[in-house]
Each structure stands twice: as structure tokens, then as C-alpha cells.
Amino acid sequence: MSASKSPNLREHRLGRLYPLLLEQLPKDAIITATEELHAYECDAFTTMRQLPLLTVLPDSIEQVQHVMRCCHTLDIPVVARGAGTGLTAGSMPVENGVLLGMSKFDQIHEIDPHNRTALIGPGVRNQAVTDAAAPYNLYFAPDPSSQLACSVGGNVAENAGGVHCLKYGLTVHNILELEIITIEGERITLGSAALDAAGYDLTAIMTGSEGLLGIVVAIRVKLLPKPASARVLLAAFATIEEAGTAIADIIGAGLIPAGLEMIDQTGIRAIEELMHAGYPVDAAAVIICELDGSEAEVEDELASVISILKRLNASDIQVSTNAEESRRIWAARKAAFPALARLAPDNYIMDGTIPRRALAEVWTRINELAEEYDLPVVNVFHAGDGNMHPSILFDSSDEDQHQRAFELGTRILELCVQVGGTISGEHGIGLEKINQMCLQFSSHELSQFHALKAAFDERNLLNPGKQIPTLARCAEFNAMHVHHGEMPFPHLERF
């Protein structure tokens, strides 16, 4: 954690900003004491920390507008924060910048069962939306592992996914309308309460923009009818290859499971030790497959999946017979990252997403790279949609390990890009993966991102330095990176 390197700038900004903020915010909505500011110095990517200039906790749209106008007038950067569960330092403060906490925007304004929508504040927890919709037999589909704690505003910022996004899409597919405040303090509406909107798709551009384009103050989410039936199946395999083929064959049979996950042996054992969910600890890999729909449909699909699994020598096939059993299987899967955290001091989680057909090839290659770099890599991932979460276990206090973990991570993401995939499926880029953006995008593409950013925030005050690297940064990173002797932009050759 670094304190301000420019104490004079800090004092100067505080002196001007604080009285201005007080014109429309109560004193207790502004935090300046260092000991209290520590609560805001990082998100769940705790290896990067930075104290903000101050933290504001507005509780009305007008207050957010005032904060933005103050910062715009004084040229002070602003970083928005939801619940702080992000994994890529996206809501880590910037030095001498304002941290804008949106936790007080936690109201569910409306549940509309007929339109199947809910209008909520960005500080509402993901699970709270589903809970509020339950009496209408509806739910909010995105379900990141952190869903008990994470806010929907954060889900929008990162375009969060979850174990069910194979069938039900990412956050962007489950929201209709956003009310945002621009850096100038203007209030604008993106999208509409209907299923489409005229003009450019600003709702989509805002989703996943990691707080770089505007501050979300209200969200209209889609709700889905709860499927009449949902069964979760867990199957063990003696080899990785058979598990990979099972994934391919399930998809190839035209089935669209609600979730389709894969976990390797290290992952299984770590989870089982923490959660005691009955996972088969001797298997090389397990897959988890959820089927949902009408009773008849689920029975039908279950039979198809089981016949595929048996053909591929799956053992220990467990099928949930009630909601509680399903919950238990999923709860264990969702505890994967806490479980891995017990295996090593640090865990570098990749979020590369690849075309499904490349799964087996990439998995094999990752294991080879893990040997090359002499670091354990655990694979726990959303196999159905190709969203891999290889996790590199290491000890950051060992400088050599730290360096190897970083290089290995870069090689893995490079691999994802090489097969036509992407360096981030659902966790975002933040500050943690910003160099790896240089692997994926050409300078023309990065320039287009910067131009778009400038169309919303000309002076680069919103979450500056995150998500989109400067061309200079990429030149430096690629110069370093060329040592591996690989082509930085293979995807340009694809068409």
C-alpha cells in the first residue's frame, strides 16, 4: 500500500475539494481520516493497494451529480466502488483521487412481474435481487461466485458472469436500462424499459466499462422465470481427456445445459477439504452439469447426458434429487477460490475465455507451461462456454516465484488469444491484467478504445489508468515480451 507520493498535491486538492463537497453533502458522507480510508484501499485483488484522497458515500442521485461536478471542476480523478469484491483491482483508488462508494444505493425500487424486470440501485447485492423476485417465481440470472456479497453495480462494471451464463448470458444480456451520471454531472438514460432501444447501444458499452465511462445510479434488470425443474449432475473421470470429450459431446448433442463446469484433481481436493460436499477426491477431473426446464425436458436431457457420460467411462455419477442437493453441489463449486486460497499464500487467477473446441488443447498446453515454470496451476472453470479460470499458486514474498507467476500468467493468456479467445471472460481487466491487453489488441484497436473513452470523459478523470493501456505502455510491455519470440497480434491473421 502506497500513501500519496505528492503530499503537497494531496493537501492542495483536499483544501479545495472538501468545502465544495460540503455544499451539498453531509459531513458524515465524506471520509478523510487515514485509518478509515484503509477500508477502501483495495478490492478483492489485495496485492495492489492505494489510499484515496478521500471517500464519498452519497445517498442520492443529486449528490452523485454534485460529486462529479466538483471533481470535473477541480480536475480530480474519481473511482467508483460497489461492494469491493472485484478480482482485478478495478475499484482500487488512484493516488490523490476520490473514491466514490455506491453502497447507499441499495434500494430495490420496483419489481415488475408482468414485464419481468426490476428497477434497482447499483448498491443492491446480486443475491438480494433474486430474493426479492422469488415471491413472483422470478430470479436474476447472473450469479458470480461472490453473489452473496457483490453489488449489481459492480456486476455491470465488470459484465459479470457466473456458472449459469452458458445458457442465460452475461450481465449485459440481463439488463435493459441504465441511468448514469457523466463526469460533467449530467444525468442520462441508456437503453429503455422495452427489450430494445433506438440509437447506439450505450447500455452494452457501459456494461463492462469498469467505471471509465460514467457512474451508474439506477439499473433496470431483466428477471427470468424460475425453471420448474433443475437437476445438477456430478461425474468423475479418470483422465482429463475423457472429461474434455464429455464436455464436447454434451454440447455437440445440441444440449444447452444451464451450467457446465470442470474441475481438476487439485481443485477437487481443495474444495472437498473446505466444503465436504462429497466430491470424488481420486478423480482426475469432475464435471458438473445442470439441466433446467420443465420436468419432462429435464428428465429427457438428463438421460441423454448420462448416456454420454457412461460411454466415456464416467464413474461416481451423482444426480441431485432436490433443491438442497443441487445447492450443496453448487455451493462447493462456488467456494473454489476460497478453497484454493488455503493452498498457497497467493493465487493468480486467470480469466481467459477460448472457443470451446480448443479446450483440450489449451488445457494440455497449460499443464506443460506449469511444468516449465515450476508452479502449480489449478483448473476450475466454466467449460461449457470456454471461460477458463486457471489459477497459479505461488508465494508473492518470494520475488522469483512472483516473477515466474506473472510470466506464466501472461503465457497462458497469450495462448487464449492465439486460439481466437480473449484475456478476460468475466473478471475484467482493472489494473491487474492491463499489460495483457497489449497481447490482445492492435494499436489501432487500442486507439479506438481511447477515442471512445474520450467521447465520455475527455479529460480522463474516471478511473484513469485502468482497463485500457496506453500505446506507450504496450510498446514497453511488448518490447519486454518479444523475448518469448511469439507474435503479439496473431488474431489479425484470422480472416
Add this chain to the structure above:
Amino acid sequence: MSASKSPNLREHRLGRLYPLLLEQLPKDAIITATEELHAYECDAFTTMRQLPLLTVLPDSIEQVQHVMRCCHTLDIPVVARGAGTGLTAGSMPVENGVLLGMSKFDQIHEIDPHNRTALIGPGVRNQAVTDAAAPYNLYFAPDPSSQLACSVGGNVAENAGGVHCLKYGLTVHNILELEIITIEGERITLGSAALDAAGYDLTAIMTGSEGLLGIVVAIRVKLLPKPASARVLLAAFATIEEAGTAIADIIGAGLIPAGLEMIDQTGIRAIEELMHAGYPVDAAAVIICELDGSEAEVEDELASVISILKRLNASDIQVSTNAEESRRIWAARKAAFPALARLAPDNYIMDGTIPRRALAEVWTRINELAEEYDLPVVNVFHAGDGNMHPSILFDSSDEDQHQRAFELGTRILELCVQVGGTISGEHGIGLEKINQMCLQFSSHELSQFHALKAAFDERNLLNPGKQIPTLARCAEFNAMHVHHGEMPFPHLERF
């Protein structure tokens, strides 16, 4: 149709552009003869016409890059055109501008059954993708009525929908990756072959941008597994209210039909006269409902829907028993607009989309407005997703009728905005609905659109004057419009 009002400018531009184009394009890819240019003077919104300066028909990405560089260098506007089936003059040329025809980009480069994707040129016809995917039991979901003729590039430009987008989404939900050429002639990739991509969602922003941001030269679309079973049901109602309640109750029961349509009596009769599909001509309204999935699922859902329909006194319930019968019911529905074209010389088709709960209220109000303006309005629409297509029948040679039709259309779209909806669901804005954009968006919102446009096309050379009205244009339109005494931007009050 207007010829150039500035013959000198025309000659000047032709003299500079033509030799420059010839440096990299063959002579027969450049059309300058007026009689041949007439083929490009309008899209399917034939009441607006404009001859281009010239038409180019490139057949390679390099040629498109060259055209863009030439136009950028010489400051000449460019309008891209797919199959010309658009309904809002989106691909109508601009005066003394280039018309860029993409029809030669009609190759299907790859069908990848394992990833369920196809890589195609923008000139490929919508139906051709589904035909090419059929051997793998896959299909391309967006199915606008014009799917036999329209190009997928045009689908991307307009974010096209169709009768199945209730369950399977609009074009934006069915594409993964776009290769585009910027106005500077740079080639950039948006999205990825995986299910997500890092950075801002430029794929979504490009989809529905009506050729204002870049030229699409390659598209990777998602393919879906063909459902094992699909049944189409047609039911007649003696009152509009019962039909509306049936729609609400089907959705309220937690069903998500593949398609859910509603047609009023005038629409039914026009369709039946043209198509002889067995539609019940004495009904006040019919609804068409398609259910798809596994055999068991479809039977299950069919039973639920039929019980809802019977409770609401539906008569003449027909259920297709094979693919041919389903095709017949849909073919008739898709011929609705040609059928209506036989009823009056002109047909002003609205594309307003509203939150589903407001359907009955809006329908009633539209009928009141139709009486007030003394013009027939036919309702044929995608009821399940709230995408209304009220069609105003009139004769444009009668100046008074023309004026009334335009005002009535504006009132209808205003109504859509007032209930939280949007002025366009799937047809786009083009030039035809550009004034009505002023009903929906505040000046801050329009300014944000313009800033975004400038981030891609600073000099406003790509399809200038379409889709996003200038603030001056809106000031003029709203000044005229305030006579109705209604608030122009009610949606700002919603949160």
C-alpha cells in the same frame, strides 16, 4: 428522387475520386452511369430517393480499405448498402456521396459445428446462413421477414430481429465478432471467437449503428442447435382485450415461446387474401404462438398454452402437426407487409417497442388516435416482446393525408416513449424516423451519441445525416411538436 443540386461539386468530386479509385479497383467495380445508379437510389423505404455520386462494388477487404482511404482523403461521404431491404432509408445515398455496395462479400468462409459459429461475409443472405448450417442441425436465429433477401451485414447495421427474437434475441445477441474497416481505412477486430471479449463492447456498439461508425467486412455469427420439436399454434379471439390478456397470461405463466405474435382483423383479412393460409377472417384478433424444445417439453407447454387460451374463449385453435404446417402459418405472417401494401398506396410502418404490460393500453390508445386522425391503422406485431408494428395506411399523393399520417405516426411513437418504450425495435432510424429520435432523447443523450460517433468518424463522413439528429434539428422539430402540449422527455422523470 433528387439529382445533385450542386452539379459543380459533383463534377469536381468525380474528377478527383474516380482516378484515385481506379488505382486499386477494376473499372467494372465502379458505376457512374446515371441509369445504372438508379438501382441504388433507395432501400425498401421507396418514398425517399437520392442518386449517389457513384457506386463502388469492392470484392476484397483491401479494396474496401482503399475506398475508405480515398473518401477520407477527399472528404467525400460514404454510405454502405447490403441487400437494400431496409425500411427506414438507412442505406439511401447522400448527395454527392459514394454508395458502397457490399453484395460481393457473399462467401461463407467457415461453419464450425463444435463452436456453433459461422464466419461469413456481410453480403451473405440471412437465409443462406441457416441453409449452410442445416447439415449440422444448426441455424442462425435472427429471422426478419425479409430473410430470404436481406444480408447479414444489413442485419448487423439495423440490429434486426424477427418473429423468434422473444426467445433467441436480436442480431446483437447472435454475433460474436466483427472485422471492420474504419473511415481511415484501418482494419480492426471487435469481439472475439469466444463468448466474451475484453475492453469496451464495440461489437454491440457497431450492431445497430446503421453504417455510421465503420464498414463491416466479416462477421462471426453464433449458430443454435435446431430444436428437436417445434409446434405453431394459431388462435382466434372475438375481442382485442381477450387476445391481449392471453399474451399476458402466457408470459405470466413463466413460458418463453419461440415466437408470440398478434394480428388484428384488418391484418388477418389482408394476409388471408394474399396467402390463403386458413387464417380466421372473422376474428377480432389472432395470436400465433410457437413453442420449441424437446418433444416432451413442447407437448407440456402446448397443453399449458391451450388451457390458457380456452379459458379466454379462444376459438379456431389450430396447432401445426408437422414442419410444413408450421411453415405455412409463419409464411403468411411474414407476408403481412406485402399484404398490407395491397390495401393502400402507402404504408407508414411504426416499429415502436414497449414494456409488455402496456400492450393493451397502447393498443386501445392507438385505435383512438387512428379515429382522431381518420386513417386506418393495422396492428401486426411481435406481442411477446412488446415490439409493435402499427401500420398507417394512406395515400402520399394526397398532401393532407400525408401530413396526417406523419403526425399520427409521431403521436404513436410518442406514446411508446411515454410508457417507457422506444421508437424503434428492429427497423432502425435511418432518415425516416430521425425526427422522432427527438421525442426519445434529451439533448445530453443526443450529445453523447454525437461524441461517440466522432470517436469513430470525426469528420462525419460515414452515412452522415442518418440515425442521430442534430440538436438544431430537434430544436426545430420540438418547437413544431410542442403544439401537442405534451412533455417531450417524460422518461427523464422515471427514476
